[in-house]
Amino acid sequence: AQSVTQLDSQVPVFEEAPVELRCNYSSSVSVYLFWYVQYPNQGLQLLLKYLSGSTLVKGINGFEAEFNKSQTSFHLRKPSVHISDTAEYFCAVRFNQAGTALIFGKGTTLSVSS
Amino acid sequence: SAVISQKPSRDICQRGTSLTIQCQVDSQVTMMFWYRQQPGQSLTLIATANQGSEATYESGFVIDKFPISRPNLTFSTLTVSNMSPEDSSIYLCSVGRDPYNEQFFGPGTRLTVL
Numbered sequence: 717a718q719s720v721t722q723l724d725s726q727v728p729v730f731e732e733a734p735v736e737l738r739c740n741y742s743s744s745v746s747v748y749l750f751w752y753v754q755y756p757n758q759g760l761q762l763l764l765k766y767l768s769g770s771t772l773v774k775g776i777n778g779f780e781a782e783f784n785k786s787q788t789s790f791h792l793r794k795p796s797v798h799i800s801d802t803a804e805y806f807c808a809v810r811f812n813q814a815g816t817a818l819i820f821g822k823g824t825t826l827s828v829s830s
Numbered sequence: 831s832a833v834i835s836q837k838p839s840r841d842i843c844q845r846g847t848s849l850t851i852q853c854q855v856d857s858q859v860t861m862m863f864w865y866r867q868q869p870g871q872s873l874t875l876i877a878t879a880n881q882g883s884e885a886t887y888e889s890g891f892v893i894d895k896f897p898i899s900r901p902n903l904t905f906s907t908l909t910v911s912n913m914s915p916e917d918s919s920i921y922l923c924s925v926g927r928d929p930y931n932e933q934f935f936g937p938g939t940r941l942t943v944l
Contacts (some may be wrong), residue, residue: 740861748932760935767932806872810933817924818933820873
């Protein structure tokens with residue numbers, strides 16, 4: 717079965733600490749991978765995406781993610797977080813089949829404190 | 831990219847009534863999808879809106895409850911019928927264009943059912 721799993725529902729960190737938000741998927745076909753951020757009471761914003769090519773992708777706000785095909789993972793990282801990074805982060809996968817839509821993980825709440 | 835507008839942006843409705851949400855895109859798109867985001871939850875795909883034919887619904891969603899229209903390549907509607915408080919959610923329209931591997935999201939319609 718095709719699915720996407722975010723392993724951590726909540727990640728609390730201190731300001732300026734590094735963070736990794738984990739995402740794994742299960743698929744029998746090739747995939748396109750995305751990370752979205754949603755700030756409180758706001759809409760979805762695309763952080764970064766992997767479509768093809770280099771497995772390390774850089775996004776907005778200093779975030780990056782690495783596609784690992786053998787481990788079927790697409791973990792999101794930031795070397796030093798800010799208070800303003802506090803938000804909900806969603807991993808999303810589109811399975812490479814005609815007409816299929818993005819499937820979202822359950823989300824990870826990143827809470828950055830001083 | 832695509833510019834997507836949704837109407838209404840928010841509404842408060844009474845139990846047992848219906849609400850129709852409109853999604854308008856600034857250019858022709860191949861794929862149109864409807865998602866639901868319940869409070870504190872991730873996005874769940876409701877259905878794929880097919881131009882000129884019946885929508886394709888995901889498991890747990892039925893046409894009688896969520897009738898969808900797509901009369902052309904730039905417009906779709908989602909109706910939430912016979913509403914209950916459990917239908918209180920944000921409803922999002924999303925589109926993709928061939929050869930498509932990325933989706934764009936509308937601002938959402940925030941629905942509260944009393």
